[in-house]
Amino acid sequence: MAAVRVRRRVMVAASLLASSALIGGVLVASPTDAAPTAGALTGKTVFLDPGHQGSAAGQNLSKQVNDGRGGTKDCQTTGTTAVGGKTEHTINWEVAQLVKAALESKGARVLMSRKDDTGWGGCVDERAEAASRSGADLAVSLHADSTSQGADPGKSGFHMIVPTLPIPDKAVDAVQAGEGRKASNTVRDALKKAGIAPANYGGAIDGVVTRPDIAGSNLTRVPLAFIEMGNLSDPADAAVLSTPQGATKYAVAITDGITDYLGGRASAANPTAPAPDPNAKPTDPAAPPAESTSPDLSGLSGVEAIGPLIDQLAKAKSPQEAQKILMTQGQDVSADVLKAILAVVYAVFGGKLPI
Structure with a gap:
């Protein structure tokens, strides 16, 4: 069958x-508009936030907004650019479109923080509020990291950003310490299962970095999985994320993680995991797998x-x-x-x- x-x-x-x-x-x-079909995620809502925006024309990026910790931070940033020249906001957008399509094919209702990759997408606090008001079963924020203005080979891999606990807002703290951390760990595990290596830099521990300064994590009242898909300063990560094939591999893994979480197969929350050491040195990156020269797909069934x-x-x-x-x-x-x-x-x- x-x-x-x-x-x-x-x-x-x-x-x-x-x-x-x-x-x-x-x-x-x-282009074809079709209603989502019934499937494994029927009745579930996912809020996707492809980080940054296509244009900030007429906007004040340095306008100070609520950071969720009693202070303020810049409204938004332009995002980074891969060493090969592709912008982060476009990488985020393309992966988000793939995830959206895949989730809708499973019956989910998908809401987006921005409608295109050419215009404005809102300040960080506005996106968090939109996710919260949506009542989504899960919010997912897609980003790609940068460690240098130029090439920085060797610092590679993805990581999930989770908030330092406790968060001042008790409602947000309860959600992100519990379901938010479960969702983050579940997506992390799906990325690892797909063969995408966790970050070897920035104090990441098993693909997770704990930070207090991410407004989305501090303000969002629905479970949030915040993903830095790779380091665009690393030529290898940048090359993969800049191609349709690479975007697809990440999108399939992220979709699998979302499906596992919403389908009741979430990983444990373990919010008391030790904070990463900011002085930790990156480990040597694993040697990249040999590139296949054969187009034969016989026997393959995964990403x-x-x-x-x-x-x-x-x-x-x-x-x-x-x-x-x-x-x-x-x-x-x-x-x-x-x-x-x-x-x-x-x-x-x-x-x-x-x-």
Whole structure:
């Protein structure tokens, strides 16, 4: 039955791709609006906050706003830029679009802190308030880190930011110390399971950094998972996060973590974990895995199947060729991974996931 379901989804993908255009070897799909289908997350609401904004024109970024600790901080920042030139706000936006599409395909209702990657998205306190008022079952803030204005190789990996406890607002403290920490640990575990390494810098302990200065964590009254997906000053992290394949790998892992948390498979909260040592030295990064030269997807059923398949789709010279690739290589891809592939086609390249 599982094989039949996968093949049905392949047929859906093939028929959708047949109506798409390929421009310069890149798939461009016609936007499609479709109501979320019933699924594992039906009845759940997720608030996604892709960090920063496309433009701050007319805004005062240094305006002081509530930091949730009795002080103030800047309204917003521009975000960083990867050593390869791609902006953090766009990386955050693209991953968020993939996660949104995947969650909606599972039946979730997804709300966004900003509507596009060209305009303003609000101050940090406004985004926290929007998440709180949404009543979401989970809020997820997507960011990418930077340790230097130039290249800083060797400091790599993702980390979750959790608030220093206690938080002055007792309601926020109760939520973030309990469910917020469970959600953070669950997403952390999903990223690790997907083969994404935890940070080896900044005092991170098993992919978690405790900080008092993140307004979102200090102000949000629904569970919050705050993710720094990687270090854009590290050439390797920057290269992965700047590609559709890399964005997809992170999005699938984040979606898995959200699904586990909302599906009752959350990791333990352990809010009393020791605070990280700010003077800790980064460990030597693990050697990167050898890059596969074979496009054969036989036997693959996880996120590792996505990159080679997307490479082939991106190089297809016609919709018919793309359809043939999906009908052959796509048969060995699991249903969830196939949804992520469709999310790349319909989200990163301008459309929506219609399943």
